[in-house]
Amino acid sequence: MQPTDANLIDAALEHWPQRVRPYQRGNVLYWQGDPVENLFVIQEGAVKVSSVSSAGKICSHGILGAGRLLGATDYFLDGIHEATAEVIDRALLIAIPPSDFQGLIARDPGFSAAVMRQLAREARVHFSRAQELSFLDAQQRLKQRLIQLADEHGLKTDEGIEIGVSITHKDIGELINANRTTITLCLQELKKLGYIRTQGRRIILIPIGHMNILDQLCEAVVSGGIGEAADWANRAIAEGIDPVTTLNSLLAGMKEVDRRFAQGLMDVNDIMWSSMHMKEALPIVEAAVRHRDISLSHIGRVVFGTVHGDIHDIGKTMVTMLLRARGFEVIDLGVDVSAGRFVEAVEVYRPHILAMSALLTTTQLQMKSVVEALEGAGLRDRVRVMIGGTSTTPRFAREIGADGYAHDARGGVELAWRWCSNPKVGEPGAGSGP
Numbered sequence: 001m002q003p004t005d006a007n008l009i010d011a012a013l014e015h016w017p018q019r020v021r022p023y024q025r026g027n028v029l030y031w032q033g034d035p036v037e038n039l040f041v042i043q044e045g046a047v048k049v050s051s052v053s054s055a056g057k058i059c060s061h062g063i064l065g066a067g068r069l070l071g072a073t074d075y076f077l078d079g080i081h082e083a084t085a086e087v088i089d090r091a092l093l094i095a096i097p098p099s100d101f102q103g104l105i106a107r108d109p110g111f112s113a114a115v116m117r118q119l120a121r122e123a124r125v126h127f128s129r130a131q132e133l134s135f136l137d138a139q140q141r142l143k144q145r146l147i148q149l150a151d152e153h154g155l156k157t158d159e160g161i162e163i164g165v166s167i168t169h170k171d172i173g174e175l176i177n178a179n180r181t182t183i184t185l186c187l188q189e190l191k192k193l194g195y196i197r198t199q200g201r202r203i204i205l206i207p208i209g210h211m212n213i214l215d216q217l218c219e220a221v222v223s224g225g226i227g228e229a230a231d232w233a234n235r236a237i238a239e240g241i242d243p244v245t246t247l248n249s250l251l252a253g254m255k256e257v258d259r260r261f262a263q264g265l266m267d268v269n270d271i272m273w274s275s276m277h278m279k280e281a282l283p284i285v286e287a288a289v290r291h292r293d294i295s296l297s298h299i300g301r302v303v304f305g306t307v308h309g310d311i312h313d314i315g316k317t318m319v320t321m322l323l324r325a326r327g328f329e330v331i332d333l334g335v336d337v338s339a340g341r342f343v344e345a346v347e348v349y350r351p352h353i354l355a356m357s358a359l360l361t362t363t364q365l366q367m368k369s370v371v372e373a374l375e376g377a378g379l380r381d382r383v384r385v386m387i388g389g390t391s392t393t394p395r396f397a398r399e400i401g402a403d404g405y406a407h408d409a410r411g412g413v414e415l416a417w418r419w420c421s422n423p424k425v426g427e428p429g430a431g432s433g434p
């Protein structure tokens, strides 16, 4: 049988039961530069191991949990601690004097194998950290580190795996070599992607298998083959991943496409392929969203289109999908929609909301033409106008006389929901419509 970390605790308890001591958060076991007076086996709790560079920069080597051995490398090399070890969560530690440690290594092959295994593991961790620093950006590093923390300190809960140790943004920053602002932004992004949830200092990860599926889905949008994104979307839904989380992964794929396009790593042709992958996957997610919220009845009608001269329709499709999922009836006019066509649709369908999307700086001015055309046709007071798309802003919405703007699909749905819960006089929901 392979010696495990549990063997190390068992062996330490068997030989040195009287050496178990409780420690509180903030207790320092040893400082960088101290001589090795004790080695420690962690029976319970968490200990942060970090060092300070000559330039005064702090680097955390890890937050170690039960079964880990502290100080062995320092003991074997020159007897001086290369890092500081600080308790960050109440802990029970077994302190072992070096001579006792050496004696047991000589006598007990099982113990000695467990120690070697720990040292090998440490070496591997350092190696993969070095790789991460060279190849991964801060968000990817953060994700890897959270997965490792969940592996070492994770508690299974109904919502996923909770990292069972209280860590601050500063702790995380030291672990992945990033400042606090970066950590906050990366955590927000991981939350948006649906990979983690936070409550105060509690961090809960979705199952790692789900993360892998979402990563594959995102990558399939960026550079997959035909049908690959759809396959991964099907798999995500079949595995019970939240459809909105699945949708966010598709969106992350398109963001990555944009990033690569901006860097000249992809051309318009590649973008076309990615858009096609996204469009193949969208109906699968839409069906799942609808299935989940099947009980909703229509709370309002929306006429939606991408303005004249603009053929970008993925954003519009996503907003439409979420609107439908929340119980709105959406009449999708498609792309490259003229002002006249919008006005005609408002006349015919009498919607609560007219929604417009534009992604090009040049086409966003079409939105103004539509508002003016509505005024010209005497329909402006009958409908609320909502605009969105990357090139638009709240200020632009005010300037052209639109009633509202939303930055993303979720914001658009919330705004539509608010409007339809509180209809304007003259609007269909207020009793004067058809």
Ligand code: B12
Pocket (backbone or CB within 6 Å): 251, 254, 255, 257, 258, 261, 262, 268, 271, 272, 275, 309, 310, 311, 312, 313, 314, 315, 316, 318, 319, 355, 356, 357, 358, 359, 360, 361, 362, 386, 387, 388, 389, 390, 391, 405, 406, 407, 408, 409, 410, 411, 412, 413
């Ligand atoms: C995919 C894409 C294409 C595809 C479109 C395929 C399709 N079927 O849609 C193709 C290759 C055809 C294309 C063509 C062009 N594109 Co293009 N394209 C993109 C790209 C990479 C992604 C857009 C996308 O789908 N994003 C994913 C969706 C989900 O995001 P979204 O559209 O922003 O929507 C979200 C929000 O904005 C919001 N939203 C959107 N609409 C609405 C509406 C309402 C009411 C609400 C509330 C919210 C809302 O909710 C959505 C979800 O959260 C963007 C880059 C970018 N950062 O946007 C460039 C981009 C938009 N394209 C650009 C350009 C320049 C072009 C071309 C002129 C390129 C060319 N040289 O030929 C042509 C123009 C074609 C035309 N006449 O429309 C520029 C626009 C620059 C500008 N400011 O004017 C961008 C920003 C790329 C860049 N960085 O330069 N493009």
